[in-house]
Amino acid sequence: MSAEACDDGMSLKPGAVITGNKGGYTIVKLLGEGGFGAVYRVQFTEKDGSVSEYAMKVEKKMEKRKHSKLKMEVAILKLVCEERKTGSHFTDIIDRGKKEHYFFLVMTLVGPSLDDMKRQRPHKVFSLATGLGAGLQCLEAVEDLHKHGFIHRDLKPANYARGLGIQRRIVYLLDFGIARRYLNDNEELKTPRSAVPFKGTVRFASRNCHRNKEMGPKDDCESWFYLLLDLIVPVGLPWKKMAERDDVLKCKDEIREDSEKRNNTFFYRIPCKDYLTKMLQYIDSRGYTDKVDYEFLYDGIKATASKSGVKLDAPYDWEVEGSNSATGKSGSKTNFSSIKSTKSSLKKAPTKTLKSKFTQSKTTSNTK
Secondary structure, three states: OEOOOOOOOOOOOOOOEEEOOOOEEEEEEEEEEOOOEEEEEEEEEOOOOOEEEEEEEEEEOOOOOOOOHHHHHHHHHHHHHHOOOOOOOOOOEEEEEEOOOEEEEEEEOOOOEHHHHHHOOHHHOOOHHHHHHHHHHHHHHHHHHHHOOEEOOOOOHHHEEEOOHHHOOOEEEOOOOOOEEOEOOOOOEOOOOOOOOOOOOHHHOOHHHHOOOOOOHHHHHHHHHHHHHHHHOOOOOOOOOOOOHHHHHHHHHHHHHOHHHHHHHHOOOOOOHHHHHHHHHHHHHOOOOOOOOHHHHHHHHHHHHHHHOOOOOOOOHHHHOOOOOOOOOOOOOOOHHHOOOHHHOOOOOOHHHHHHHHOOOOOOOOOO
């Protein structure tokens, strides 16, 4: 059954076939949808007769829309793929194309999001070992994106997902629809705009985003820090039930000004609050034109894990719970065992080394 021109891409039925450059992709099921697009699980018959499963993201063509979100996603994934050497926190582009009423992108099929898995956990939170380990991978993805001159602007647990099968320990960064290039064609920092419309998700947005200021790498890092706490703090972020942006911003300011409130509500029962405070202070000290020392943040995670007595290379919660089997061939050739990056080797470094490096004063901050 063909679905070449009779659909807007938002209601493709199981069994429908979408033809791309490499052949036909059969719709298996709808995985998710939003106002302007949808994601489907699809099957593709390879040349050797084997059947692979991929994800197909579809975006409706909109006359009034200035920029295609899918176009930005393709540009970023192509750029990352060109320089890829080993493992990666980004999905592969398998195929892409356009029909009369929609664009589509076929890419690596991944597992559930960190947000979905967290919601299935007791108290809706990961164990400290898993939260810190996954959080470290989340930051690696952010650093890699920044190296290519882009900021994400919507970092949150729902935009990260685990891999399938042998990639089950890899955390992938997804959804680059509102990403922005912060470097120009000469790889120079763009001049900041005087006013910027709010972009992203209120719960995880940086304070600059709230204040309609230009955002850079430090703002992604601030959002990353909020999502890290969201993964490991049982009560969640202090502002999670607030509906008004101004109230959320006020709460984000207060946890910086009031150390007691910060420790009791923001960090709650998490050990090593001093290490977490240093990480927050460092991120807050960065400005739009400042570079981020990602190694300092990695060391903060490792120091927190070491001091708390947890191992970053321990099995993740979803592995222990037996939810690691692939539902189909993902088509990705990335193998977790091939990742040798020094920043993500996840080997436990000597405690003294971690503590001495991390506890060095990086900056003077107003955070009390």
